[in-house]
Amino acid sequence: MSVNLKEKILLLPDSPGVYKFYNKNGEIIYIGKAHSLRNRVSSYFKSDHRDRPRIISMIPLIADLEVTQTDNDIEALILESALIKQNQPEYNSMLKDDKSYAWLYVITKSRYPTVKIVRTTNKSEFINGKLFGPYPSGKTIKRVFNYIRKLYPFCTSKDPSKPCFYSRIGLCPGPDASEEVYQNNIKGIINLLKGRNYNQLRVLAEKMRTYAQNRQYERAAEIRDRINDLKYLGSEIKFNYFGTEEEYVESREERMRKQLNQLQKILGLEKLNRVECYDISNIQGKMSYGSMVVSINGVPTNRLYRIFKIRSMDTPNDYLMLAEVLSRRIKHINGDKDESLTEKPDLIIIDGGKGQLSAVHKIIPSGIAILGITKGRKYKRKGGKKKDEFWIYNNGTIEQLKIGPQQSISILRDEAHRFAIIHHRKLRKFMQKKSILDEIKGVGAITKKKLIKAFGSVEQIRGVSLEEIDKVIHNKKISEAINSALKRFKV
Structure with a gap:
């Protein structure tokens, strides 16, 4: 599996939808539905398919994938059926007939x-x-x-x-x-x-x-x-008519666009095409990052997503970290070759309220609106679910916007948070591997390779004696340092 394909799978949402597998020639070879796109697609490359020879023969041919999110499982089922009839993929054995629904x-x-x-x-x-x-x-x-x-x-x-x-x-x-x-x-x-x-x-x-x-x-x-x-x-059943994939995506995008048009009028903006949303996160107070997700005309566009590593501080401070990320992002407008950074956003959304808006509003140039989103009071009739609240900086004051639920905004906020979690998941795995052996003085790449080759994993090294470690690396002082560090820390 290519690195690009691995990255795409890691970024898949944990939500219902339809996935399409492509071969190296760009041809669709399989279409499937899923309750969780992330779990279902990743299972093809993790599970043992010994009892499914068609799947075994298909997996090496997968060169790329594409997904379409749906609102529920039933919509995913309908979309899958329509696409299979339309494209007739080689590895789909069912639903190829023209029988009407x-x-x-x-x-x-x-x-x-x-x-x-x-x-x-x-x-x-x-x-x-x-x-x-x-x-x-x-x-x-x-x-x-x-x-x-x-x-x-x-x-x-x-x-x-x-x-x-x-x-x-x-x-x-x-x-x-x-x-x-x-x-x-x-x-x-x-x-x-x-x-x-x-x-x-x-x-x-x-x-x-x-x-x-x-x-x-x-x-x-x-x-x-x-x-x-x-x-x-x-x-x-929560839908009435469903046709091609294009019709489905169009209707979904149309709903998002209507909400953005409403928001554009409320904010008094000339246009609202590009929206960026930011989320700050860290691992136990360390390794802080800011995530940026981008929506173009109401559609999340993951090729424009970016991660900013926080440079200015080691201790977590959401206000200052958000200010750093936005400062670095703004300076690239109209002067960067990176497509994700050169275009000016019409609206910036931050995960936060009055405090975050106070910290960053001076950084944002005129012509860019900035909106904060927070979890507010609980619904009384909706099982205790919290309602999103929206805040805007307006002429020197921060005001709460009295508007109804804005799915287009909430989706972006959740997408920024999901993107940050995916990045931290990869980072956490890296830290677990790196922080034990690589941070022991005297242990370089060659020594680490010898140890892993001899014992298999850090956990296995922890279980062996000092003498066994020294037999592999032939350095008493470093062997003692390794033995001591592994006894002291857990992966």
Whole structure:
């Protein structure tokens, strides 16, 4: 595996998405989905694939990779399927057919509104209701169909004016039910498929508690199962239409762009194309670094990411370290060959509030807005999750911006933090190897190589006697220093 490919894998996000493997000719040879892109892609190069000969033959051909992040696993599944059909990769044996996806068709314009499973590539054919989906498999859509019918009965009979089998088992309202009953059930189904089930969950949870307090445990269990069904449906489908990869990426970028346009108006900026976000981190107060991530038109652009090693101090001071990083970054504007540094940002985001803004606002030249982001008070209704708060330097004062959640900003802040963690993970491994043998006086590269060759690892060297060490390097004084240092420190 090439160094470039290793670096790309280390920088992959721990989030759902789709990955594409390319060969040396730039051809896509495999497309896959993942709950965690980082874990899934790295597993190809770590795991033993003895029982999977196709994977064994594919791995040596992988020269490059590309990923597309999605909002959830279901979207990743749909995107994977669409891309496999579109590209027909050599190592994908499934999902190459042109069979259209399944949709739930909720017919609303009828005396007896109902739900059907349909397969189509043309949504315009269905004008008497709403389409929800697509669903990746017949099994999945049937499971959702059955859940919906259990929660909100509807009629599937060709003649709804006559009693049917399903009305006897509670899955159809029956011909005697009023039009209002049918309409209320269909509204409930539509709300479920749109993910609007919060109020229903709250009411059902209250009912479940009441039944349990009255020792009506069977009724409470029924309500519990219904709550689980609602939660399942709410998480199962949160999208309506999905086509090619370009359409998906475009819709995702469009959402980000809308948020940036809103922010641009609030901040009064002429343009908001390039946004940079900074995060400061260290390892136990040492080896401090600043990470810079860049977004172009709302899209994180990892080829422009950079790491700044803190030069000015050994003890951690977030304010001064942030000031150093921004000073070094600003001086490169319009005068650096490095693409990531020469262009002036429209907005700089820092992970911090009033203190950080006070420390750095004088460094930032006019024409560049600077925004701070902090974790604020907890939501009362969202499981204790903290809400992001935004701060801006404006005409000599630092003010809190009263704006709603800004996913585009929060994503960049989290991306800067993730990028810093990845770098520190590599750095920590390096320090563990370096700080033991390389910092012992008299131990150079040749001595270290002899020891590792003889014993295998630092941990193995720690377990041998002074005499055994000396047999390898033939220097009593250095052997004693090594033995003493390894007994004193742990890796």
